[in-house]
Each structure stands twice: as C-alpha cells, then as structure tokens.
Amino acid sequence: MWRRGVSLSSMLSSSKSRLLNQMQVAYGFNASQVFSTRVLNPAEDGVSGARRKPFVTFVLGGPGSGKGTQCTRIVNTFGFTHLSVGDLLRKEIYSDSENGSMILDTIKEGKIVPSEVTVKLIKKAIEASENNRILVDGFPRSEENRIAYERVGGVEPDIVLFFDCPKEEMVKRVLNRNQGRIDDNIDTVKERLSVFEELNLPVIKYYSEKGILHKIDGTGTEDEIYERVLPIFAALSWSVGALKMSSQISICPICK
Numbered sequence: 001m002w003r004r005g006v007s008l009s010s011m012l013s014s015s016k017s018r019l020l021n022q023m024q025v026a027y028g029f030n031a032s033q034v035f036s037t038r039v040l041n042p043a044e045d046g047v048s049g050a051r052r053k054p055f056v057t058f059v060l061g062g063p064g065s066g067k068g069t070q071c072t073r074i075v076n077t078f079g080f081t082h083l084s085v086g087d088l089l090r091k092e093i094y095s096d097s098e099n100g101s102m103i104l105d106t107i108k109e110g111k112i113v114p115s116e117v118t119v120k121l122i123k124k125a126i127e128a129s130e131n132n133r134i135l136v137d138g139f140p141r142s143e144e145n146r147i148a149y150e151r152v153g154g155v156e157p158d159i160v161l162f163f164d165c166p167k168e169e170m171v172k173r174v175l176n177r178n179q180g181r182i183d184d185n186i187d188t189v190k191e192r193l194s195v196f197e198e199l200n201l202p203v204i205k206y207y208s209e210k211g212i213l214h215k216i217d218g219t220g221t222e223d224e225i226y227e228r229v230l231p232i233f234a235a236l237s238w239s240v241g242a243l244k245m246s247s248q249i250s251i252c253p254i255c256k
C-alpha cells in the first residue's frame with residue numbers, strides 16, 4: 001500500500017493539478033484537502049510496520065436512520081472496514097454459539113443484548129481486522145454498553161457519527177426495507193425506538209460533551225446524506241482519507 005503511494009506521488013508531480021480537478025468532480029470535494037505528501041509517511045499512517053491503534057469511528061442513530069447505508073459509502077471511499085454489530089449478533093444466532101437463542105429473543109423484542117456478549121464480539125472483530133480504519137456500526141447502545149467496552153480495554157473511538165432522523169421517517173424506512181429481518185415490524189420498531197431514546201441518546205450526549213461527536217442530518221436521499229458525511233472524513237486527518245484514495249487512483253480510469 002505504501003509503495004503504491006510512493007509511485008502515485010511521482011505520478012502526481014507531473015499531472016497533479018489535472019488529477020486533483022478530476023477527483024474533485026469524481027468525489028464531490030476538494031481532493032487537495034486529503035492529498036499531501038504526509039500520507040506517504042508509513043510511520044504516521046501506521047499501515048506498514050508494527051500495527052498501531054486503529055482509527056475507530058462509532059456510528060450511531062436510531063433504527064432506519066441510515067447507519068448501514070452510509071457506512072457502505074464510507075467504506076467505498078475511505079477504505080474502512082465496516083463492523084455492523086447487529087450483523088455480528090445475527091451471525092452468532094446461526095453459529096453454534098451458546099448465546100444464539102438468547103440473542104434471537106433479545107433482537108425480536110428490540111432490547112439490548114448483554115454487554116459481555118457484544119463487547120467480546122466487537123473486540124475480537126477489531127483485533128482480527130488487518131485494517132487500521134474501522135467503522136463500528138450500532139454500538140454502544142447504552143451507557144452500560146459503553147462502560148463495559150471501556151473496561152475491557154476496547155479501542156476508544158476517534159470520532160462518533162450520529163445520524164439524526166425524525167421518528168416517523170425512521171419507522172417508514174424500516175417498514176419499507178424488506179430485508180427479511182425479524183425485528184423490522186411495527187411492534188419491535190416501536191420498542192427499538194423507545195430503547196434508542198432512553199438508552200442510546202445519553203451515549204450520544206456523552207460523546208458530544210467529549211467533543212468527538214458529528215451530528216448529521218439523516219433526512220433526504222442517500223446521496224444528500226453522504227454529501228454531509230464526506231467532508232467529515234475528508235477534513236479529518238490526511239492519512240485517513242488519502243490512503244484509500246491512492247489505492248483507488250492506481251486503478252481508476254481517470255489515471256490511465
């Protein structure tokens with residue numbers, strides 16, 4: 001990855017401004033914001049050599065607020081690994097796990113799975129990931145979740161996204177998404193919403209007070225919402241945005 005960046009650097013020196021203009025059109029923001037020779041320094045990025053603390057983003061919001069959809073977009077542009085905690089739990093149901101039936105019942109009721117189960121799954125998934133950029137989607141769902149995760153030495157989030165969406169819109173999206181989920185029915189959705197308000201909003205407030213929360217208007221089309229997400233990552237740190245960009249550039253048609 002780093003070597004690729006170095007050759008990109010020399011390529012850029014000859015046609016840098018043309019390429020940056022093209023990227024601005026392609027990605028919808030000023031690519032010069034994320035391009036810097038700094039990204040090519042492996043010591044700063046931590047991609048080569050010894051593994052450093054990954055850059056972790058927690059993604060929060062009510063059911064149907066667009067967390068998963070926007071995570072997919074972020075993965076595609078910025079090269080994160082997406083850990084949907086709901087998906088990790090659903091996988092457990094179908095594995096031989098001793099907790100399978102308890103998880104199934106909890107999800108059916110729209111309640112929160114005990115922290116010890118979730119925290120273990122997340123920690124394991126982060127440790128197994130070779131990526132240094134990770135999105136944790138749908139966790140922590142309560143202050144209890146958050147504290148349990150901190151206690152076991154889970155990797156703290158660098159930033160937290162919160163997709164803010166009116167209840168009626170979230171209900172409409174969940175009931176229309178047809179993903180065959182056992183919890184996408186009106187009764188469970190009502191319970192999930194009330195759990196969200198009672199238990200998840202305090203977590204969001206906590207991260208806001210810590211100064212790492214990005215509240216995003218979750219209404220509108222997927223594209224419109226992503227336009228609000230993109231600058232957060234583009235402006236963050238040089239290394240986060242640009243490394244993936246460099247790998248995309250080496251295969252993208254505008255660079256031929």
Ligand code: UDP
Binds near residue numbers: 061106110118183
């Ligand atoms: N869940 C949980 N803890 C988590 C994440 C999910 O207990 O950290 C359970 C909870 O019952 C939740 C369900 O899994 O209602 C589905 O979560 P997911 O994030 O997939 O739903 P979404 O909020 O995206 O609709």
Ligand code: MG
Binds near residue numbers: 067086
């Ligand atoms: Mg989801």
